Amino acid sequence: MSKELNPNTFMEYAKERQDRIEAAEAVIRDDFYLNRMAKVFHPDRQYMKIDQITELEKDTKLYRFVPDPARGTTRCAPFLAGQYLNIYLEIEGMKINRSYSISSSPADARNGFYELTIKYVQDGLVSRYVLDNWKEGDEVELSGPAGNFSYQPLRDAETVICLAGGSGITPFRSLAKAITEGDEDFRLILLYGSRTADQILFKDEFDKLAEDPRIQVIHVLSDEEREGFENGFITVEMIKKYAPADAPYSVFICGPQAMYRFVDREIEKLGLTRKYVRHELFGEIHDASSLPGYPGTDQPEVKITVSIRDMTRTVTGSANDTILQTMEKNGITVPTSCRSGECGFCHSTLVSGKVYVPAEIEGRRLADHKFGGIHPCATFPLSDIEIIVPYDK
């Protein structure tokens, strides 16, 4: 393959392009109409204030954000129902970001606010920090909306079976509201798994949304038997019971990692065309040794040498952590967004060493396998490794 076709060579051009943009005159960078439009639709950062906090259940809160004109944000960037926002934080000197599905609707953004639902996840540094510290009136830094977990009429079927677990309900709240508010038009059948009835999030709201004939909501309780509710886990039989018998349907899934492992096996039995099955990878992958297929390593502590911009550093971390987690724990900030191997934001090059990428989040292209492309957020080191992160935003 010629030098020009090597993606690693391309990354050198990407850096050169970025440097030229930064060096360009302000009139080119900021004043062209298209550049101004791009900033409205795809802002790098949105500076917001917390307008309202609602406690939904123990360790789960709904945060409403409004623009903060004093820091330069005058409106909420528009988004497609199902997309997410990143929140940027500094905790104990570490710069960290996390993505959360937007649980309000596109119409809400036009009316001047976003909502995110944040639930404490076990060992979740960010969720614990947010739940314990954020107060109404606090200033918050968000990304622009991102992600592909939205309804695409050209790709998706007219009926979508939505499988949600716990706080994975959030993008479906946005999608269902978008249907009733006229921004989307498809049939949404929601199978929502909770442990018990009192842990169901947004129950009253979904009861109301289900008055729209295009929306059907079925609650599935794993730890409680109740009349009017399904009992157990979401199985292939349950999906078939509610899915249209004589028309194609898409399946959208959002929930905790343990749910994916179970539900994915069930969905395979449906034999659906691949484009009809969509996942929102929700939350970070961690604890390599607990993942099915983990090959193991005899080197529990590894050295990671990172070249980023003009700096090269070697840090030490656990083989049980992703490369990204080790970098962040050592104060190395790299560009990230989804943190689950999907968006490609953290794309880097493995120069040497052995790594493990869990099959369930392996989203790399053939060229990545050939030229060492990895996503540090979804890759675990098995030995000492050396990587190049293309540039730091």
Ligand code: FES
């Ligand atoms: S942050 Fe999205 S792939 Fe790593």
